[in-house]
Amino acid sequence: MASPIIGGRSYGRSSNHQFGSSSQEPLSPALSPAPVANSEPSVHMEDSYVVRTDLPMLHHSRNNGSKWFKHNTEVSTAIRKIIQGCFKGPWYSWKKVPPYYKRTWFSMFKKKFNWDASINYSVEREFNKTAAYRLKGMVSVVKKGGVKPDWILSDYWTTMQAYWATAKAKKTSASARASRLSDRNGLGPHRHRAGSCSYAKVQDVLEANNEDSSFIAVMKKTHQRPDGTYVDERARLVAETYEKHVEERLGQLESSGQDNVTLENLDQSEKNEIYVKAAGMSKQGRVFGLGALHSKILPACDVSPNAPETSEEVEKITQRLQEVEAELKQSREENLQFQKRLENMETLVQSITNLRV
Numbered sequence: 001m002a003s004p005i006i007g008g009r010s011y012g013r014s015s016n017h018q019f020g021s022s023s024q025e026p027l028s029p030a031l032s033p034a035p036v037a038n039s040e041p042s043v044h045m046e047d048s049y050v051v052r053t054d055l056p057m058l059h060h061s062r063n064n065g066s067k068w069f070k071h072n073t074e075v076s077t078a079i080r081k082i083i084q085g086c087f088k089g090p091w092y093s094w095k096k097v098p099p100y101y102k103r104t105w106f107s108m109f110k111k112k113f114n115w116d117a118s119i120n121y122s123v124e125r126e127f128n129k130t131a132a133y134r135l136k137g138m139v140s141v142v143k144k145g146g147v148k149p150d151w152i153l154s155d156y157w158t159t160m161q162a163y164w165a166t167a168k169a170k171k172t173s174a175s176a177r178a179s180r181l182s183d184r185n186g187l188g189p190h191r192h193r194a195g196s197c198s199y200a201k202v203q204d205v206l207e208a209n210n211e212d213s214s215f216i217a218v219m220k221k222t223h224q225r226p227d228g229t230y231v232d233e234r235a236r237l238v239a240e241t242y243e244k245h246v247e248e249r250l251g252q253l254e255s256s257g258q259d260n261v262t263l264e265n266l267d268q269s270e271k272n273e274i275y276v277k278a279a280g281m282s283k284q285g286r287v288f289g290l291g292a293l294h295s296k297i298l299p300a301c302d303v304s305p306n307a308p309e310t311s312e313e314v315e316k317i318t319q320r321l322q323e324v325e326a327e328l329k330q331s332r333e334e335n336l337q338f339q340k341r342l343e344n345m346e347t348l349v350q351s352i353t354n355l356r357v
Contacts, residue, residue, distance in 0.1 A: 055114040084151035090159035094132035199291035215275035219289035242278040
């Protein structure tokens with residue numbers, strides 16, 4: 001007889017389907033059921049017990065050896081491995097990943113790094129942003145290569161290829177490619193020399209070498225050739241505009257009575273302000289040449305790090321509440337079914353007892 005189900009959990013007989021159980025051994029490959037796309041995993045992929053105090057710390061300040069997402073490849077690599085190790089559906093985009101698996105991936109991430117509970121919301125938000133970015137890149141690479149990687153099952157790969165062959169997918173791909181190669185009003189497609197390294201990481205390297213790590217320094221590092229020429233025309237124009245603004249600022253300092261005014265009179269904060277002024281800000285609030293450093297120009301606010309900040313986050317919470325309600329409803333239905341089976345068994349036992357009498 002099946003174990004009773006109370007509140008959505010199974011009690012009585014031990015089960016390999018209890019999520020995160022460290023006391024159960026996973027099914028052997030020969031006995032494991034065939035995977036089903038988008039189905040919830042029955043066995044957690046790692047031991048549930050981890051001493052989190054022994055894990056690397058996360059904090060956006062990166063003080064005392066702590067790490068942060070786009071500043072440390074170790075974090076990004078861990079997210080990539082989590083996705084590859086638990087890729088359970090034909091997910092050709094982040095939107096196609098079921099919320100359950102996004103939460104599962106984040107739970108697995110908790111076993112790789114530690115952080116203070118007060119920044120949990122910020123960590124999860126950055127995790128989702130990085131996971132979405134990594135998934136997009138990973139899928140793009142395998143799509144371009146045309147060869148199924150080991151971390152995607154054959155059935156999922158077939159479904160993904162079928163989608164990429166549709167008119168809708170081809171149109172979306174062509175539109176994205178046209179955007180990347182857009183002329184930008186005669187400036188040509190955007191090019192840089194950073195490769196896969198984030199601009200935040202480039203700034204970290206400059207700081208570690210005790211070099212200028214201002215926005216203009218990062219932009220030059222990622223857009224200038226060794227001979228000083230630029231790989232991107234807009235980068236060259238921004239640099240020229242920046243130099244003009246710097247000259248104006250130094251002239252203002254001289255007019256105020258300061259002697260021997262040079263670039264050294266400007267601190268990094270002022271250099272960054274001049275750069276943002278020179279580069280300008282797009283309608284989307286982005287500044288050319290900053291990439292992951294964009295967050296450093298946002299004004300400080302008093303919003304709690306654990307409070308939802310956008311309609312997207314509110315929508316996410318609403319969706320989660322709906323999922324919880326559905327889970328509770330299913331649990332109630334399962335309990336009713338169990339109660340009916342129990343009553344039927346009691347009736348059957350009573351009938352057998354009466355016959356024996």
